[in-house]
Amino acid sequence: MRPRTKLQVRVADLSSQLPNIDNMMIDWAKDDCLNHIGYATKSRVICMECGQRFAPELVKRKRAVCPHCDTSLKIEQSRKRINKQTMFIGKAEICEEFQVIRSFELIAYYRAETKPCYYIREILQHWIKDDGNREVVARANNTGFNGWCGELEIRNKVIGSYYYNHNNDIYCERYHPASVYRPKYIRMGIDCKLRGMSFLTAANTIPHSPKAETLLKARRYELIDYFEDHRYKIDMYWPSIKICLRNKYRIKDVSMWFDYLELLDHYHKDLHNAHYVCPKKL
Template sequence: MKPRTKLQFEVLGQSRCLPDKENEMLSWAKVECLEHKGYATKTRVICMDCGEKFSPELVRRKRAVCPHCGAKLKVEQSRRTTDKQHVYVATAGIYGEFQVIRNFEILAYYRTSEAPRYFIWEILQHWISPNGKNTIVARNHTINWYCDSWNGNMEIRTEYRRHYYSSNVRYDIYPHKLHPGSEFKPEYRRYGIDHRLQGITPLEAITCIPENPKMETLLKAKQYDLLGYSIDWRGVVERYWPSIRICMRNKYKVKDPNMWVDYLGLLVYLHKDIRNSHYVCPSNLKKAHDRLVAKKRMIQEKEEKERKRRKAIEDEKKFRELKSKFFGLQFTDGLIRVRALESVQEFLQEGDIMHHCVFTNEYYLKPDSLILSAMIDSKHIETIEVSLKTLKIVQSRGVCNKDTEYHDRIIGLVKKNINLIRQKLTA
C-alpha cells in the first residue's frame, strides 16, 4: 500500500536507502544455517554441497567430511540425487532512531555432479520506533492451505495483532537464526535480547519481554522452549512459575514444554509436590510422564469401578421389580448349564469376565430382555439375550463378543427350554 502518514513516508524512504546485505547473509547462511547433507548407498556417497561423489568408507557414525569441498556432512542412507532447502534468516540493525529487523528468504537447490544454486531475497522489515510502534515494510505474503509465498515489491504493509502477546504470523516469521553481526539498542540488550535469541521472533521479544519480567527471566536463563511456549500460554507459565524457578536453579532445560506442563498437571492430580526438584526435573521426561499417565489411568479405573458399584446398588431395586419372576431359572444338557442373572452385581461380574457391554449398556434395566449366562462348571462361556416379546434369541456372545466352539449347542439348549421362560413370564 502507499504510505499515508509522516512516519510511513520516513520509514519507506529510509528502507530504500538500506545497504545491500544479501551477499553477506547468504555467505553466512551457507555455513551456519543450511544443512550439509550426504546421500549414501552401498557404493557411493553424494555430497550435496558440491555434487561430487566419494567412497562410503569415509563415513563414520553417519558423519563424513567431503574430500572434495571439505564440508562436514550428515549422511543419510538414500538413493536420492537431488535436494532442496528453504530457510528464513534475519539480521538486526539500528538506523537513525529505529530498531530494524530485516528478514531474508533463502532457497537452495542441489543436484548430483552440479554446483548448488542459491537464491536469496529480502522479504520483510520491521521498523520499531522509540515509542514501540512497529511499521512493516514487506513483500506481499500469501499464506493459506495451499501456498506460502512472498511476491511483489517492498511496500508498507499493515496487519493487526491477534492477541496481546503475539503478532499475526503473516508478517512476523520465525527466522532460523539471527546474524551474529546483529545490533540491538541498549534498552533491548538490557533484557538479554541479542543475536542468540531463540524460541520467539525478534519482534515478539522486543514487544513482549519489556512488559513481562518472567519472559525476561526465561530468556536470560536460556529457557528458549519455555519462552516460546509462554507467548501463547502465558497463564500456564504464571501458574507453574515456582516450578519453573526450581528448574532454573537446578539448570534443568525444559525442551518439550507441552509434555512438561502435562507432566506437572499429572503431579498435581496425584498430589505430588511440584516445588520439589525430584519431581519437576525428571532425567527422562517422557518416561516419567508415561508412568504418571499409567497411574492416573489406574486411579480412574478404580473410580469407575466404584461408580459402577454404587450405581448397581441404586439400580438393584428396579431390576428386582422387572426380573424377579425369572430368579431361579436354569437348565442344563449335562455339560452346559444356563441360568438367569439374578442381581446387578452379577451383570457387573459378567461384563468384566466376558469383556462386553452387558453391564455398561444397562441390559438389566431393559424390560423386554432376559439375560442368561451359559457356564461349564464355574467357567463363563457365553452370555445370551432373549427377547421377552418374541421369545427369540437376540444374541449370544462369548469373550470379547466372539462365538465359542459351544455357540450352536448353547443356542439349541436355550431354544429347547424356551417354554420354561414362557412359563415364568406368564406366571
C-alpha cells in the first residue's frame, strides 16, 4: 500500500534505511533458538546438525555429543532421516523517535549426510511512537499455502475482532540479545527475555494488569503463556500463585496444576498453605 499520511511516509523512508540483519539472526538462531536433535536406532545415531552418523553407545540419558561437530544433541528414537523446524524470531531497535520491533520467519531443513539449510526473511515491522501511534510495515499475510508473501510495505493496521488482530501481530518465540528497548518498556519488564506474549500484547496488557506485570518481572513465562486465555483462573487463584512465587516453585504443567488446585478446593484444603500449593511431585 502506498503511504498516505505524513507518519506513513516517514516510516516507509526509515524502514528502507534499516540494515539487513538476516545473517546475524541466522548465526544467533542456529546456536540459541533451534533444537539440536539426533535420531537414533539400535545400530546408529544421525546428527541432524552435520548429517553424520555415530555409534549409539555414546548416548547417555537421551543426550549425546556428536563426535563430528561437537554439538550437544537431544536424542529421539526414530528411523527418520529428515527434519524441519519453523519459528518466528525478533529483534527490537530504536530508530529516531520509534520503537521498532522486527519479526523474522526462520525455516531450517535437515537431512542425513548433508549440512542443514537455513532460510530467513523479515516479514513484519512495528513502528511505535511514545504517544501510542503505530504503523505497520509487513509482507502480505495470506491464509493459503504461501503464507507471508510480497514485499515489505506499509500495511493497514487491522482493528476489529480478536482473531483479525493477529494478522498484524505475531508471537516471536525469542528476541535477539542485542535488542534495545525504550525505558518505559523495560520498567514493565519487557526486554529480550520476553516469552509467552507478543510484544504488542504485553505492551497493551501490562499497564492495565498488575498481575501480568508481576508474572513477567518474575520471569514466570509458563503462567504468562496461560494468562491470555485463562485470565479468570489467574485471578481466582492469585493468592496461591503468590505463594509459588515466594517459594520459587516452578510449575511444569500449568493446566494440571490449576486442575490440582480445583481438587484441593473441592476437598476444602488450605490453598494458602505451601505444603498443598507447592507439591514436590505433582
